[in-house]
Amino acid sequence: MSDAWFTLRWQDGAVVMLDQRRLPAEETYLTLTSVEEVACAIEDLAVRGAPAIGCAAALGMALAARESRAHSGTELHADLASAAERLARTRPTAVNLFWALGRMRSVADRVCSGDDVEAARGELLAEAENLVEQDVAVCRALGDAGVEIVCDGARVLTHCNAGALATAGWGTALGVVRSAVAAGRRVEVLADETRPFLQGARLTAWELARDRIPVTVITDNMAGHLMARGEVDLVVVGADRIAANGDVANKIGTYPVALLAREHGIPFYVAAPLSTIDLDTADGSEIPIEERGSAEVTHLAGQALIPEGVPVRHPAFDVTPARLVSGIVTERGIARAPYAETLRSLFTPG
Ligand code: MRU
Numbered sequence: 521m522s523d524a525w526f527t528l529r530w531q532d533g534a535v536v537m538l539d540q541r542r543l544p545a546e547e548t549y550l551t552l553t554s555v556e557e558v559a560c561a562i563e564d565l566a567v568r569g570a571p572a573i574g575c576a577a578a579l580g581m582a583l584a585a586r587e588s589r590a591h592s593g594t595e596l597h598a599d600l601a602s603a604a605e606r607l608a609r610t611r612p613t614a615v616n617l618f619w620a621l622g623r624m625r626s627v628a629d630r631v632c633s634g635d636d637v638e639a640a641r642g643e644l645l646a647e648a649e650n651l652v653e654q655d656v657a658v659c660r661a662l663g664d665a666g667v668e669i670v671c672d673g674a675r676v677l678t679h680c681n682a683g684a685l686a687t688a689g690w691g692t693a694l695g696v697v698r699s700a701v702a703a704g705r706r707v708e709v710l711a712d713e714t715r716p717f718l719q720g721a722r723l724t725a726w727e728l729a730r731d732r733i734p735v736t737v738i739t740d741n742m743a744g745h746l747m748a749r750g751e752v753d754l755v756v757v758g759a760d761r762i763a764a765n766g767d768v769a770n771k772i773g774t775y776p777v778a779l780l781a782r783e784h785g786i787p788f789y790v791a792a793p794l795s796t797i798d799l800d801t802a803d804g805s806e807i808p809i810e811e812r813g814s815a816e817v818t819h820l821a822g823q824a825l826i827p828e829g830v831p832v833r834h835p836a837f838d839v840t841p842a843r844l845v846s847g848i849v850t851e852r853g854i855a856r857a858p859y860a861e862t863l864r865s866l867f868t869p870g
Contacts, residue, residue, distance in 0.1 A: 569686020682758025766859025
């Protein structure tokens with residue numbers, strides 16, 4: 521993967537992130553110095569994608585510790601609790617957000633028991649940077665685990681952006697593609713444009729083109745036609761939350777792709793780290809689905825697409841039932857049905 525850009529990192533006491541709203545036209549980095557700015561960046565999709573949202577939240581907590589004027593561990597703990605509450609209110613679907621906040625809060629519980637506030641700040645930053653670093657390693661491991669599903673010459677359809685931009689690096693669905701390419705397989709990616717925010721057209725196409733991995737963008741309504749003509753060999757998508765029974769919440773439009781894949785006998789895989797699997801959520805009906813504002817549907821680049829006053833809907837995610845999923849590629853290998861058993865066993869290896 522190209523080292524010329526990065527999704528997000530801690531730099532000189534601030535959270536620095538590529539502003540994904542401006543891609544592909546501009547590569548602009550935001551320098552965020554407060555928790556509120558990080559929360560707004562997550563809400564406005566400057567940073568997006570489940571693992572990247574988790575990383576941003578962790579770095580946001582390190583920033584909260586730095587911002588805090590606390591003189592005691594108890595005061596710092598209270599400031600961190602309110603920062604975590606603010607960050608938790610940003611987006612409801614990606615469970616990685618809550619997983620990352622949980623990790624940061626456990627460190628806070630431990631390091632705020634004394635009154636060395638400066639040492640506590642250092643430990644919180646170390647944990648956040650560790651979480652970001654681990655995210656890249658985990659994506660590489662799951663990418664490598666997924667190479668076996670990609671045959672040489674595969675034409676792989678993906679939806680949304682589950683790439684390096686959606687993680688701290690390498691990606692999940694696109695991590696599988698990158699690992700397959702690194703293993704010498706020839707791969708062509710078909711990227712659904714992904715209405716309404718166009719993560720496929722703007723982001724997947726951008727990062728694959730940067731890596732010189734062949735990519736062709738299609739509008740979301742073209743997938744069935746191409747599948748029917750035998751032009752898709754495999755579907756790999758990411759996930760925002762995977763329930764204990766294997767139901768998968770991912771970007772709106774994933775479910776119809778899974779249905780099409782089933783109709784045409786095409787394998788449909790989900791690539792996600794263990795931090796996206798939520799064993800506390802029994803099935804997809806319990807996954808909170810974010811409803812975003814209407815402007816992303818009614819307007820495109822500032823241009824109205826829909827007559828004024830006509831209502832629109834904007835659920836940002838849908839749920840693909842486990843029965844349509846051929847396998848879930850994780851850093852601990854590929855889980856297959858029955859997911860209620862295989863997903864749980866991933867958490868207790870050996
Ligand atoms: O609304 P977004 O852009 O945050 O949605 C992102 C997705 O749906 C991704 O497919 C998912 O988070 C997987 S990212 C590796």
